[in-house]
Amino acid sequence: MLQNVRILSVLLAFFPALAWSEWEVNMTRGVTDTSAAIYDLHMIVFYICVVISIVVFGVMFWSMYHHRKSKGAEPHPFHESSTIEILWTIVPLIILIVILVPATKTLIQTYDTAESDIDIQVTGYQWKWRYKYIGQDVDFFSVITTPSDEIYNKAEKNPNYLLEVDRPLVLPINKKIRFLFTSNDVIHAWWVPALALKKDAIPGFINESSTKINEPGIYRGQCAELCGKDHGFMPIVIKAVTESEYVAWVAEQKALKQKEASASQKDWSMEELMAKGEEVYNKNCSACHQPTGVGLPPVFPALKDSPIALGPIQDHMDIVFSGKAGTGMSAYGEQLSAVELAAVVTYERNAWGNNVGDKLLPADVEKLKGGK
Amino acid sequence: MTTQVAETGHDDHAHGPAKGITRWLFTTNHKDIGSMYLIFSLIMLFIGGSMAFVIRAELFQPGLQLVEPNFFNQMITMHGLIMVFGAVMPAFVGLANWMIPLMIGAPDMALPRLNNLSFWILPFAFSMMMVTLFMDGGGPNFGWTFYAPLSTTYAPPSVTFFIFAIHMMGASSIMGAINVVVTIVNMRAPGMGYMKMPMFCWTWLITAFLLIAVMPVLAGVVTMMLMDIHFGTSFFDAGGGGDPVLFQHVFWFFGHPEVYIMILPSFGVVSQVIPTFARKKLFGYHSMVYAIIAIAVLSFVVWAHHMFTVGMPLAGELFFMYTTMLIAVPTGVKIFNWVSTMFKGSMTFETPMLYSIAFVILFTIGGLSGIMLALAPVDFVYHDTYFVVAHFHYVLVPGAIFGIFAAVYYWLPKWSGKMYDEGLAKFHFWVSFVGLNLTFFPMHFVGLAGMPRRIPDYPLQFADFNMIVSVGAFLFGTSQLIFVFILIKTLRSGKAAPQSPWESAEGLEWTIPSPAPYHTFATPPKVD
Ligand code: HEM
Ligand SMILES: [Cu+2]
Ligand SMILES: [Cu+2]
Numbered sequence: 017m018l019q020n021v022r023i024l025s026v027l028l029a030f031f032p033a034l035a036w037s038e039w040e041v042n043m044t045r046g047v048t049d050t051s052a053a054i055y056d057l058h059m060i061v062f063y064i065c066v067v068i069s070i071v072v073f074g075v076m077f078w079s080m081y082h083h084r085k086s087k088g089a090e091p092h093p094f095h096e097s098s099t100i101e102i103l104w105t106i107v108p109l110i111i112l113i114v115i116l117v118p119a120t121k122t123l124i125q126t127y128d129t130a131e132s133d134i135d136i137q138v139t140g141y142q143w144k145w146r147y148k149y150i151g152q153d154v155d156f157f158s159v160i161t162t163p164s165d166e167i168y169n170k171a172e173k174n175p176n177y178l179l180e181v182d183r184p185l186v187l188p189i190n191k192k193i194r195f196l197f198t199s200n201d202v203i204h205a206w207w208v209p210a211l212a213l214k215k216d217a218i219p220g221f222i223n224e225s226s227t228k229i230n231e232p233g234i235y236r237g238q239c240a241e242l243c244g245k246d247h248g249f250m251p252i253v254i255k256a257v258t259e260s261e262y263v264a265w266v267a268e269q270k271a272l273k274q275k276e277a278s279a280s281q282k283d284w285s286m287e288e289l290m291a292k293g294e295e296v297y298n299k300n301c302s303a304c305h306q307p308t309g310v311g312l313p314p315v316f317p318a319l320k321d322s323p324i325a326l327g328p329i330q331d332h333m334d335i336v337f338s339g340k341a342g343t344g345m346s347a348y349g350e351q352l353s354a355v356e357l358a359a360v361v362t363y364e365r366n367a368w369g370n371n372v373g374d375k376l377l378p379a380d381v382e383k384l385k386g387g388k
Numbered sequence: 389m390t391t392q393v394a395e396t397g398h399d400d401h402a403h404g405p406a407k408g409i410t411r412w413l414f415t416t417n418h419k420d421i422g423s424m425y426l427i428f429s430l431i432m433l434f435i436g437g438s439m440a441f442v443i444r445a446e447l448f449q450p451g452l453q454l455v456e457p458n459f460f461n462q463m464i465t466m467h468g469l470i471m472v473f474g475a476v477m478p479a480f481v482g483l484a485n486w487m488i489p490l491m492i493g494a495p496d497m498a499l500p501r502l503n504n505l506s507f508w509i510l511p512f513a514f515s516m517m518m519v520t521l522f523m524d525g526g527g528p529n530f531g532w533t534f535y536a537p538l539s540t541t542y543a544p545p546s547v548t549f550f551i552f553a554i555h556m557m558g559a560s561s562i563m564g565a566i567n568v569v570v571t572i573v574n575m576r577a578p579g580m581g582y583m584k585m586p587m588f589c590w591t592w593l594i595t596a597f598l599l600i601a602v603m604p605v606l607a608g609v610v611t612m613m614l615m616d617i618h619f620g621t622s623f624f625d626a627g628g629g630g631d632p633v634l635f636q637h638v639f640w641f642f643g644h645p646e647v648y649i650m651i652l653p654s655f656g657v658v659s660q661v662i663p664t665f666a667r668k669k670l671f672g673y674h675s676m677v678y679a680i681i682a683i684a685v686l687s688f689v690v691w692a693h694h695m696f697t698v699g700m701p702l703a704g705e706l707f708f709m710y711t712t713m714l715i716a717v718p719t720g721v722k723i724f725n726w727v728s729t730m731f732k733g734s735m736t737f738e739t740p741m742l743y744s745i746a747f748v749i750l751f752t753i754g755g756l757s758g759i760m761l762a763l764a765p766v767d768f769v770y771h772d773t774y775f776v777v778a779h780f781h782y783v784l785v786p787g788a789i790f791g792i793f794a795a796v797y798y799w800l801p802k803w804s805g806k807m808y809d810e811g812l813a814k815f816h817f818w819v820s821f822v823g824l825n826l827t828f829f830p831m832h833f834v835g836l837a838g839m840p841r842r843i844p845d846y847p848l849q850f851a852d853f854n855m856i857v858s859v860g861a862f863l864f865g866t867s868q869l870i871f872v873f874i875l876i877k878t879l880r881s882g883k884a885a886p887q888s889p890w891e892s893a894e895g896l897e898w899t900i901p902s903p904a905p906y907h908t909f910a911t912p913p914k915v916d
Contacts (some may be wrong), residue, residue, distance in 0.1 A: 079727070083666075095668065167452050221697075243538065244529075382797050
């Protein structure tokens with residue numbers, strides 16, 4: 017008895033995840049009309065497949081049991097029958113047509129192109145998402161926030177492990193939202209299971225999809241197209257709220273923008289810039305250049321002791337601002353605010369043993385931004 | 389007149405193989421080349437399998453434990469490429485080499501020197517591909533489907549070697565395929581009309597045509613990549629007027645027929661094995677042949693079912709959804725025919741039969757999940773999740789690989805003249821069967837629950853199933869060592885096999901002694 021308990025507890029220890037996991041085995045029904053239609057279609061086809069398997073495997077197991085040599089079965093010589101062969105060509109065809117009718121309807125439903133209430137441009141970057149509310153002056157990046165200590169098993173994993181971001185995509189419920197997908201580098205795919213929406217984000221092209229969320233809540237998803245090293249680490253979080261909350265949120269975003277703009281006029285000290293720079297660096301740059309600045313050569317160069325980080329500040333600023341076409345190094349001039357740009361460049365010149373000692377002021381970056 | 393007779397007499401007289409390594413380097417004998425292909429494929433199976441071990445070990449628990457994401461991506465890429473081009477395809481060519489001449493009563497393959505070349509390209513191609521893992525920046529890390537621009541502009545520098553390796557593999561496959569076509573068309577024994585040909589030859593004939601049709605397309609797409617990377621073109625770069633989606637269209641125009649290349653010869657194998665052990669003729673021979681041809685033709689018009697989420701127009705989605713559904717009809721005919729062959733037979737369950745029955749059952753499961761995937765709107769959810777991984781492993785592992793196992797156990801007595809250990813072989817079967825289902829069935833669940841494929845780490849709700857999957861994978865992987873042990877044991881101490889070890893096996897291969905002499909059918913047999 018004790019032995020059994022011991023074995024059981026050893027077995028359980030093998031499943032430390034038991035506490036977190038729900039043993040989920042099926043697709044979610046989701047929170048939109050389309051996702052519900054897709055779920056229903058999935059279930060219909062699933063049951064049809066189950067029935068087909070029962071029939072086919074039933075006949076097979078029955079023969080395997082009854083028509084065994086060890087039971088003295090004699091082989092029957094029949095080996096052709098046009099009738100039955102035609103029958104089992106036609107019947108599956110009919111079943112398929114029966115499935116295709118609702119499938120076609122659902123597909124047409126997902127292609128709904130009626131007027132939308134809100135348009136959002138979703139851009140994939142290696143390895144984060146950018147959301148631009150068209151016509152609203154709201155435009156931000158959404159980056160994973162799972163600490164690397166959790167990823168490297170140095171800290172306990174939180175329940176939203178790998179599915180948490182700094183700034184979720186906030187959407188109102190009961191409004192028709194149209195997404196325009198594109199990418200800045202390689203192909204990504206934006207996928208949120210609760211919306212049953214998956215669409216490729218392709219560089220140089222724009223894909224369109226719409227959705228209308230029925231229930232408020234937080235819905236999480238992940239990138240679904242292999243897009244390089246951190247493909248597993250670019251989640252999507254949607255916060256679906258009521259219309260009034262949404263309006264308040266938009267206003268808040270605009271106020272935030274204003275505050276940022278005035279911050280660049282302030283005179284930043286070296287310490288302030290370094291502190292801010294570290295934060296910006298770890299959020300935007302460390303995936304490629306690594307937290308310690310050593311990079312992953314030859315694809316992602318080191319910044320520690322790099323000639324650019326130690327050379328003229330103008331050149332350093334230029335590459336961060338304009339990026340380098342055709343590499344992972346995108347143009348950060350349009351992604352980061354003046355304060356963030358100034359801080360990250362200053363940080364790179366004075367961290368990890370780089371010791372240039374100079375700093376870049378947000379006001380100078382502002383000038384550059386105006387100039388370009 | 390007399391001199392002529394004397395001369396042919398001289399050419400004909402049976403001489404054994406050359407001695408030492410040159411036997412293998414310079415051989416033009418279809419049996420030697422067949423064996424080399426099969427051994428090569430087994431080695432590749434273990435290399436690709438150890439990469440799967442790395443993948444499953446990393447995914448055993450959430451978090452990053454063993455490898456870095458970039459190396460993980462190299463592992464999934466290499467695993468896929470090695471299994472497809474290194475394990476499954478060469479194994480089929482090996483079976484074709486051994487069996488097609490024996491089944492159609494030909495003395496050898498029609499183009500023996502080409503045969504030697506097509507084999508010897510492979511070790512070089514795969515060595516080149518694998519050394520990229522040790523190059524600066526690592527090996528290919530963009531998935532076996534190598535979508536641009538991840539595989540062009542954003543690829544590691546070693547991608548050029550990868551492209552060259554693919555070219556070499558393609559050249560090898562095309563040569564092998566031409567050889568099969570020429571052999572089957574020209575060298576059938578007198579009296580063996582096409583409609584009397586063993587089913588394995590039929591499936592290989594169609595496979596060979598598929599290979600000849602699509603391998604150049606693969607060569608084309610990697611050449612376009614090469615041009616984009618080194619010669620300033622922009623086939624796949626929107627910035628220069630190209631289109632990344634074009635890559636996917638060209639790739640899948642090769643890729644979908646390719647998946648049939650990896651299954652049709654297995655269809656052929658089970659169509660040989662099931663009648664033998666059911667002691668009954670194959671049901672519906674003619675409709676089987678027509679079904680293969682229908683599948684092959686249709687396989688050229690379904691490719692974009694891999695691309696439902698790239699943003700095709702509605703009409704395109706509908707077209708590819710309908711054609712894909714259509715391909716399930718001839719596939720169903722084949723399954724029904726196998727079941728009818730068993731029906732009212734007199735069955736015994738030797739190892740080749742066990743593998744064939746498992747093939748029919750598990751391939752059907754893979755086919756049914758294929759039908760689910762073919763429905764475009766639902767595929768928006770399934771696509772690029774573990775559900776797809778489950779689907780293609782159900783058609784490839786119990787499909788292609790079990791077909792190969794069935795073939796090896798079925799014909800090993802003929803090849804080696806020795807019987808394998810039936811008890812051990814059944815043990816190998818049952819461990820593989822359990823391991824396989826433990827590995828791949830739960831993948832359906834995590835896929836539906838929302839786990840994307842090709843990720844080195846996953847959210848916590850997928851943890852339990854992933855652990856089961858990993859345990860299954862370790863079981864399945866290690867159980868293949870039993871197979872190697874069985875092979876060695878058979879060759880060293882197997883009982884002598886009779887000319888026809890199976891009670892009611894039919895076909896020319898069973899009319900020659902076991903082991904098959906180095907030269908067979910120097911004078912063609914008569915088939916009536
Ligand atoms: C009834 C027949 C079949 C149907 C209807 C079918 C359908 C499909 C569909 C629609 C996909 C794309 C799923 C997605 O990416 O969202 C797919 C993927 C795949 N199928 Fe099948 N399939 C069938 C049989 C086979 C066979 C016989 C093989 C090979 C032996 C095969 C191998 C694959 C592979 C390798 C993939 C994944 C490719 C990738 O994205 O990496 N399938 N199948
Ligand atoms: Cu991705
Ligand atoms: Cu396909």
